[in-house]
Amino acid sequence: MRQFLKYTLATMLGIVLVNILLFLLFIGSMAALGAAFGSGKKTVVQENSVLHLELDGAFMDRGPKEQVDLPQFGFRSGTGLNDVLAGLDHARTDDKIKGVFLDLSALQ
Numbered sequence: 001m002r003q004f005l006k007y008t009l010a011t012m013l014g015i016v017l018v019n020i021l022l023f024l025l026f027i028g029s030m031a032a033l034g035a036a037f038g039s040g041k042k043t044v045v046q047e048n049s050v051l052h053l054e055l056d057g058a059f060m061d062r063g064p065k066e067q068v069d070l071p072q073f074g075f076r077s078g079t080g081l082n083d084v085l086a087g088l089d090h091a092r093t094d095d096k097i098k099g100v101f102l103d104l105s106a107l108q
Contacts, residue, residue, distance in 0.1 A: 045094065046096065047096055049096055050097070050099040050100065051091045051097050051101065052103065062081070088100065
Protein backbone atom coordinates (compact mmCIF):
# COMPACT_ATOMS: atom_id res chain seq x y z
CA MET A 1 0.00 0.00 0.00
CA ARG A 2 2.88 2.32 0.77
CA GLN A 3 4.40 1.78 -2.71
CA PHE A 4 1.06 2.54 -4.32
CA LEU A 5 0.76 5.89 -2.50
CA LYS A 6 4.36 6.77 -3.35
CA TYR A 7 3.83 6.15 -7.09
CA THR A 8 0.45 7.87 -7.08
CA LEU A 9 1.85 11.01 -5.47
CA ALA A 10 4.86 10.97 -7.82
CA THR A 11 2.53 10.71 -10.82
CA MET A 12 0.34 13.55 -9.55
CA LEU A 13 3.40 15.73 -8.95
CA GLY A 14 4.64 14.99 -12.48
CA ILE A 15 1.27 15.94 -13.96
CA VAL A 16 1.22 19.21 -12.01
CA LEU A 17 4.77 20.08 -13.10
CA VAL A 18 4.02 19.33 -16.75
CA ASN A 19 0.89 21.50 -16.58
CA ILE A 20 2.87 24.37 -15.08
CA LEU A 21 5.50 24.02 -17.81
CA LEU A 22 2.87 23.97 -20.57
CA PHE A 23 1.17 27.03 -19.05
CA LEU A 24 4.47 28.94 -19.01
CA LEU A 25 5.15 27.96 -22.64
CA PHE A 26 1.66 29.15 -23.60
CA ILE A 27 2.17 32.50 -21.86
CA GLY A 28 5.57 32.89 -23.54
CA SER A 29 4.19 32.18 -27.01
CA MET A 30 1.31 34.62 -26.47
CA ALA A 31 3.79 37.29 -25.37
CA ALA A 32 5.90 36.65 -28.48
CA LEU A 33 2.86 36.96 -30.74
CA GLY A 34 1.82 40.13 -28.95
CA ALA A 35 5.26 41.61 -29.50
CA ALA A 36 5.16 40.67 -33.20
CA PHE A 37 1.74 42.20 -33.83
CA GLY A 38 1.74 45.12 -31.45
CA SER A 39 5.05 46.90 -31.97
CA GLY A 40 3.20 50.22 -31.72
CA LYS A 41 6.06 52.34 -33.06
CA LYS A 42 4.92 55.72 -34.35
CA THR A 43 6.68 57.37 -37.24
CA VAL A 44 7.69 60.96 -36.65
CA VAL A 45 7.76 63.10 -39.80
CA GLN A 46 10.23 65.97 -39.71
CA GLU A 47 9.94 69.27 -41.58
CA ASN A 48 10.75 69.24 -45.33
CA SER A 49 10.55 65.45 -45.60
CA VAL A 50 10.25 63.42 -48.79
CA LEU A 51 7.84 60.48 -48.86
CA HIS A 52 9.70 57.41 -50.13
CA LEU A 53 7.29 54.84 -51.56
CA GLU A 54 9.07 51.61 -52.37
CA LEU A 55 6.65 49.49 -54.40
CA ASP A 56 8.01 45.97 -54.60
CA GLY A 57 6.58 42.50 -54.82
CA ALA A 58 3.00 41.79 -55.79
CA PHE A 59 0.82 44.82 -56.53
CA MET A 60 -2.95 44.46 -56.52
CA ASP A 61 -5.88 46.70 -57.42
CA ARG A 62 -7.29 46.47 -53.90
CA GLY A 63 -5.27 45.67 -50.82
CA PRO A 64 -6.62 43.52 -48.00
CA LYS A 65 -8.71 45.22 -45.32
CA GLU A 66 -6.46 43.87 -42.57
CA GLN A 67 -2.74 44.29 -43.16
CA VAL A 68 -0.79 41.30 -41.89
CA ASP A 69 2.97 41.52 -42.29
CA LEU A 70 5.00 38.74 -40.71
CA PRO A 71 8.32 38.82 -42.57
CA GLN A 72 9.94 36.51 -40.00
CA PHE A 73 7.52 33.80 -41.16
CA GLY A 74 7.78 34.72 -44.86
CA PHE A 75 4.25 36.12 -45.05
CA ARG A 76 3.40 39.61 -46.22
CA SER A 77 0.04 40.80 -47.45
CA GLY A 78 0.12 42.58 -50.80
CA THR A 79 -0.07 46.29 -51.40
CA GLY A 80 -3.10 47.61 -53.18
CA LEU A 81 -3.59 50.63 -55.41
CA ASN A 82 -6.11 51.96 -52.89
CA ASP A 83 -3.40 51.92 -50.18
CA VAL A 84 -0.94 53.81 -52.38
CA LEU A 85 -3.53 56.42 -53.34
CA ALA A 86 -4.58 56.88 -49.72
CA GLY A 87 -0.93 57.38 -48.73
CA LEU A 88 -0.39 59.90 -51.50
CA ASP A 89 -3.58 61.75 -50.54
CA HIS A 90 -2.45 61.90 -46.92
CA ALA A 91 0.99 63.16 -48.01
CA ARG A 92 -0.68 65.86 -50.14
CA THR A 93 -2.42 67.32 -47.10
CA ASP A 94 0.59 67.01 -44.74
CA ASP A 95 2.53 70.29 -44.55
CA LYS A 96 5.73 68.52 -43.44
CA ILE A 97 6.03 66.48 -46.66
CA LYS A 98 7.51 68.47 -49.52
CA GLY A 99 7.93 65.75 -52.14
CA VAL A 100 7.33 62.14 -53.17
CA PHE A 101 9.94 59.63 -54.34
CA LEU A 102 8.46 56.56 -56.06
CA ASP A 103 10.88 53.63 -56.14
CA LEU A 104 9.51 51.26 -58.81
CA SER A 105 12.69 49.28 -59.38
CA ALA A 106 11.35 45.96 -58.04
CA LEU A 107 7.70 46.26 -59.06
CA GLN A 108 6.22 43.10 -60.55
